[in-house]
Amino acid sequence: MILKDKKVIIMGIRNKWSIAWGAAKSAYEQGAKVICTCSSDSLEKAKALVEELPGTEIYLCNDVSKDEDIENCLKQIKEKHGKVNGILHAIAHANTEDLRNDFIKTSRDGFAHACDVSSYSFVAVARIAKDIELLDSGASLVAYTYYGSEKAIEGYNVMGVAKAALEASVRYLAVNMGKEGYRVNAISAGPIKTLSAKGIKDFNTILDVVEQRAPLHKNVTIDQVGDATSFLFSDLSSAITGEVLHVDNGFSIVGV
Numbered sequence: 001m002i003l004k005d006k007k008v009i010i011m012g013i014r015n016k017w018s019i020a021w022g023a024a025k026s027a028y029e030q031g032a033k034v035i036c037t038c039s040s041d042s043l044e045k046a047k048a049l050v051e052e053l054p055g056t057e058i059y060l061c062n063d064v065s066k067d068e069d070i071e072n073c074l075k076q077i078k079e080k081h082g083k084v085n086g087i088l089h090a091i092a093h094a095n096t097e098d099l100r101n102d103f104i105k106t107s108r109d110g111f112a113h114a115c116d117v118s119s120y121s122f123v124a125v126a127r128i129a130k131d132i133e134l135l136d137s138g139a140s141l142v143a144y145t146y147y148g149s150e151k152a153i154e155g156y157n158v159m160g161v162a163k164a165a166l167e168a169s170v171r172y173l174a175v176n177m178g179k180e181g182y183r184v185n186a187i188s189a190g191p192i193k194t195l196s197a198k199g200i201k202d203f204n205t206i207l208d209v210v211e212q213r214a215p216l217h218k219n220v221t222i223d224q225v226g227d228a229t230s231f232l233f234s235d236l237s238s239a240i241t242g243e244v245l246h247v248d249n250g251f252s253i254v255g256v
């Protein structure tokens with residue numbers, strides 16, 4: 001059990017298909033005390049889910065584009081549980097029209113919204129967690145990203161830009177927070193059918209292409225991404241920071 005005696009926060013549980021749920025299950029199985037967060041529209045579903053992991057609690061972090069929502073949530077967790085050893089950020093959003101239209105039509109507001117919720121919020125979580133002294137020594141922060149940050153993938157559009165900003169933020173945060181011994185990494189997960197993924201045009205085609213071309217010829221599961229997250233939370237990855245770890249059955253290494 002690689003997370004025995006660790007406490008981790010999993011942000012972004014929506015339903016049983018959420019990648020965050022895979023992370024919560026894995027951390028629990030690896031011996032961690034798991035504390036989850038969700039937004040108000042998923043509270044009932046998330047509450048029912050976490051009951052499957054006895055002792056796991058759920059807190060509301062309704063809108064990560066508001067510092068006060070993040071602060072209230074993390075302060076409540078600190079009050080009840082003290083310091084934590086890890087935080088996962090599994091949160092992203094872009095307006096549907098910005099995923100459906102050509103990228104060139106992205107509005108100024110849509111661009112700002114996608115980057116605010118999907119990239120800046122990770123910086124805010126890191127800063128607030130540090131400010132309220134929520135992080136135990138050696139704490140590990142993880143964010144989820146996608147290959148659409150590196151290559152232009154039709155339909156991923158502004159989310160690709162937001163993920164590129166998220167990955168750069170991971171590197172800058174790793175430098176800032178490394179001074180105090182904290183680690184910051186991202187996992188670039190292969191495509192998985194979740195509610196968020198439904199917003200992406202021709203998502204089934206993306207899944208088919210991965211199955212055909214990835215070296216391991218299959219798609220990844222939330223459990224596999226969850227296990228990689230547990231590894232990054234654990235002391236087994238103590239020399240890894242500022243990294244974007246691809247958990248994609250090798251798809252991103254293939255050229256022609």
Ligand SMILES: NC(=O)c1ccc[n+]([C@@H]2O[C@H](COP(=O)([O-])OP(=O)(O)OC[C@H]3O[C@@H](n4cnc5c(N)ncnc54)[C@H](O)[C@@H]3O)[C@@H](O)[C@H]2O)c1
Pocket residue numbers: 011012013014015017018019020038039042061062063064065089090091092093117144145146147188189190191192193194195196197
């Ligand atoms: N599904 C994929 O193919 C895939 C691949 C790589 C990375 N990811 C990333 O994984 C993460 C989790 O997504 P998922 O696919 O599990 O989908 P999901 O829909 O299950 O999770 C997205 C979460 O973001 C939360 N959220 C959105 N806007 C929010 C806001 N303003 N404030 C607070 N919470 C907000 C939702 O409530 C939800 O819990 C995202 O960062 C996503 O980009 C997904």
